[in-house]
Amino acid sequence: MRSFVTLVFSLIRLLLAAVKGALGPPTCAACDARVRDHVVFCPTCAATIEPPPDPEDASASDPRLEATVAFGAFGGALAIALRRLKYQDRPDLAAPLGHLARRAARVGGLVADLVVPVPLHPRRLVERGYNQAALIAAEVAVELDAPLLARALVRLRNTPQQAHLDREARRGNVARAFRARDPRAIAGRRVVLVDDVATTGATLAACADALLAAGAASVTAIVVARA
Numbered sequence: 767m768r769s770f771v772t773l774v775f776s777l778i779r780l781l782l783a784a785v786k787g788a789l790g791p792p793t794c795a796a797c798d799a800r801v802r803d804h805v806v807f808c809p810t811c812a813a814t815i816e817p818p819p820d821p822e823d824a825s826a827s828d829p830r831l832e833a834t835v836a837f838g839a840f841g842g843a844l845a846i847a848l849r850r851l852k853y854q855d856r857p858d859l860a861a862p863l864g865h866l867a868r869r870a871a872r873v874g875g876l877v878a879d880l881v882v883p884v885p886l887h888p889r890r891l892v893e894r895g896y897n898q899a900a901l902i903a904a905e906v907a908v909e910l911d912a913p914l915l916a917r918a919l920v921r922l923r924n925t926p927q928q929a930h931l932d933r934e935a936r937r938g939n940v941a942r943a944f945r946a947r948d949p950r951a952i953a954g955r956r957v958v959l960v961d962d963v964a965t966t967g968a969t970l971a972a973c974a975d976a977l978l979a980a981g982a983a984s985v986t987a988i989v990v991a992r993a
């Protein structure tokens with residue numbers, strides 16, 4: 767009952783954020799300065815945005831993924847905006863940041879039969895009230911004109927926050943942490959997997975494992991920022 771009430775409050779909050787985002791003047795995703803329509807960052811913040819690191823770097827390439835497409839490098843205003851989305855109760859920032867993911871999907875020439883977000887563990891979903899990856903995935907699905915299957919993957923374990931762990935610990939932390947809810951919905955599909963940030967790529971690889979085990983034809987990852 768308590769989690770139901772929490773969920774209702776979360777939905778109301780999301781709705782209010784959406785209304786505020788739609789009615790208020792556009793503001794910078796990192797510092798809230800006024801910006802022109804359809805602009806994500808003010809000029810000062812935009813100057814801190816860097817292209818993503820070379821995909822040939824070992825950390826980004828994984829045999830289970832066709833590619834990991836990113837809009838930019840994790841740093842500067844992009845990192846600030848992503849942290850606000852995730853930890854500071856700013857689901858309204860999913861629209862502008864999703865816009866950047868859409869741009870990366872377009873530039874990267876991505877094709878999808880299905881768009882799937884990296885899931886949160888249900889307990890964390892209740893705490894946060896929204897899955898930031900699913901909100902971004904909704905934008906990517908529109909761009910690719912493909913169905914969004916927001917609950918395609920289940921997070922089996924409430925893994926500790928990745929941010930506190932080194933690379934080896936991260937891989938162990940997320941290995942076998944995901945499972946496909948309904949393999950029939952995934953089998954034979956070219957899946958585009960969406961997350962907000964890729965650091966070591968361990969989470970994306972673990973999700974790709976689960977999707978390929980369910981029979982996905984291929985998995986391509988897209989993130990807003992890559993470390």
Ligand SMILES: [Zn+2]
Nearest residue numbers: 794797808811
């Ligand atoms: Zn700014």
